[in-house]
Amino acid sequence: MVLRHFLNILFRPAEAWQAIRSESWTIGGLYLGTIVPLAAIPPLAGYYGTTHHGWQIAGNAPVRLTPDSALPISIAYFIAILVAFYVIALLIQWMSSTYGERQPLVRCLALAVYSAIPLLLIGVVQAYPVLWVNLVAGLVAMTYAVYLLYRGVPIVMDIPDHRGFLFASAVLAVSLVSLVATLAASVILWDHGIGPMFTH
Template sequence: MFKHIFNIFNKPEEVWSALRSGDISIANLYIQVIIPLSLIPPLAGYYGTTQHGWQVGNNPPVKLTPDSALPISVMYFLALLAAFYIIAQLIHWMSSTYGERQPFTRCLALAVFSAVPLLLAGIAQVYPELWINLLIGLIGMTYAVYLLYRGVPIIMGISDQQGFLFASAVLAASLVSLVATLAASVILWDFGVGPAFTH
């Protein structure tokens, strides 16, 4: 399973075919892929915001206090875990519309391995300058979308035309879940899980 993380970059079709035909379990996906990769952005973000901070103009760097960054990082991690599960459930639910219903593990594998570039791009949060994170995040997002559009027809066993429509629906659902996560973070700020700034 671990080798698929690296092969998704240079042999994506092989990885998608292996995930479709292989015997994968939800536990293995979470233990070997989802949890380790989902730790990267929150840990990098915690380190970057508490140690380096970000600078606006010629002002001194702004940082988060460790006490405020820790709960934010934990919530970030939990949100990633929940997002994968929710998106996989949506893929599972939509799969019958585009063909036969696929096992949930395949749907989860599709959601997770499509997002590998985005999760690895999270390492950029070690240095939380806006332009660096935007650039690396955009590269990660572009390749993640490419992987999604390549993976859907293979994992779901459908035509490229159906795969395009299916992948577009998954992408739209992912954007909705992103907006919902942002809204939830604003609500959580009202309950004390908000940032406290320092210099």
């Protein structure tokens, strides 16, 4: 069932969102069956890419992270993704009563997760950290994720399209704020010892 949703959300999003709305989810099942495996892709790829390939600046020798510094960063990255989805789901649920009826938390979590699948999948490019490749791939994935969000909100939340547009815009704004908060938390963690150590 999860695999079918996974494929449909990429190629037949309208059909996928209808199926996702009618699915009987549990928060634990959604985390174990979908979120945890997908959330592991960017940190694992990032760990491999930064410790094995590294990145080059202005044609200089590749700069890599030491495995000892990359590991806690990758673990923190993974945990941040898991927490961010839950927080965004709580905010979606809180906003749902403004745009329609209050929705179950698990449905809000499914909306957040399946909208973000392109971003999680494209995290695999971090295994080869070339700046322009990562930037282009990230922009493409973000564009499709935003499209999925705007398609999914009216269906999953069961509201008219015009309200769905406003709701999706609010969710997008909340997601961007969460991203900024995560970046700020990264700076704080770096200042308290979970920071990168470089090697050539």
